[in-house]
Amino acid sequence: MSETPRVTVCIFAKPPVAGTVKTRLAGAEQAARLARAFLLDTCAAVRALPWAEPILATTGSLGADLERQLELPIWPQGDGDLGARIERVLTRALESAPGAIALGADTPGLPSELLDRAHAALTLADAAIGPTDDGGFYLLALRHCPEGLLSNLPWSDPDTFTATLARLHERGLQTVILDRWFDIDRPADLERLHALLTARVLIAPETLHTLLSVTS
Numbered sequence: 001m002s003e004t005p006r007v008t009v010c011i012f013a014k015p016p017v018a019g020t021v022k023t024r025l026a027g028a029e030q031a032a033r034l035a036r037a038f039l040l041d042t043c044a045a046v047r048a049l050p051w052a053e054p055i056l057a058t059t060g061s062l063g064a065d066l067e068r069q070l071e072l073p074i075w076p077q078g079d080g081d082l083g084a085r086i087e088r089v090l091t092r093a094l095e096s097a098p099g100a101i102a103l104g105a106d107t108p109g110l111p112s113e114l115l116d117r118a119h120a121a122l123t124l125a126d127a128a129i130g131p132t133d134d135g136g137f138y139l140l141a142l143r144h145c146p147e148g149l150l151s152n153l154p155w156s157d158p159d160t161f162t163a164t165l166a167r168l169h170e171r172g173l174q175t176v177i178l179d180r181w182f183d184i185d186r187p188a189d190l191e192r193l194h195a196l197l198t199a200r201v202l203i204a205p206e207t208l209h210t211l212l213s214v215t216s
Contacts, residue, residue: 007119007141008093009052012077012086013039013105015060025190030214034207036066038184041108041204043070049112051119053097057089083150091145098122101141106183109193109202110138114178121176127168130178131161138181140164146171 016035018028025031039062046054055073056062067074075092077085086102093100099122101115114130118141121128130139135158142149149171153163168175184190190211197208 005098006053007099008097009046009054009101010057010089011103012057015062033210037206037210038108039105040206042105082155083153087150099143103139107138108204108207125176126173128176131180133182136160138183
């Protein structure tokens with residue numbers, strides 16, 4: 001029996017510094033603590049996948065303590081808008097892997113089944129994309145990345161997913177659409193996540209611990 005091909009999962013994250021991350025969720029210090037917990041849980045979830053080779057794509061240093069705790073290769077996202085940065089990182093990943101996945105660090109508790117489906121999709125199609133409730137996407141998986149694939153697209157916009165999917169089709173990439181999910185951008189998202197974690201519908205222990213401490 002042949003081995004399942006290892007796919008590079010590129011976890012996109014900003015340094016969890018107070019005042020610079022998730023400022024709409026809570027006060028600056030609490031938001032930074034939550035962002036750190038989101039990142040820890042996301043990395044742990046990807047590590048648990050037998051087919052995944054996780055790396056961190058960051059906009060800056062995460063700090064020595066957190067980097068030691070995560071123990072993952074760290075790649076710079078580089079300059080440009082989000083599309084340019086995703087494209088740059090995925091292109092690098094595809095130089096040494098048969099497939100690559102871009103995943104944000106703001107979906108703690110994302111079911112492993114969705115990641116498994118993205119991985120499976122790459123054996124049948126050129127790409128997979130997972131839409132979010134707010135019109136963006138939580139995951140983009142590619143087998144190859146044509147130059148300029150993600151150029152001049154609307155980001156942080158209700159039409160981000162639609163525009164990205166149209167671009168994938170324009171470039172001739174057969175694309176699998178994954179189940180819809182939600183990311184954590186607003187207090188309502190955080191409340192939804194808190195309820196799902198408390199009910200153990202989702203598992204993200206660092207996030208749940210942090211939520212309980214910041215809301216107590």
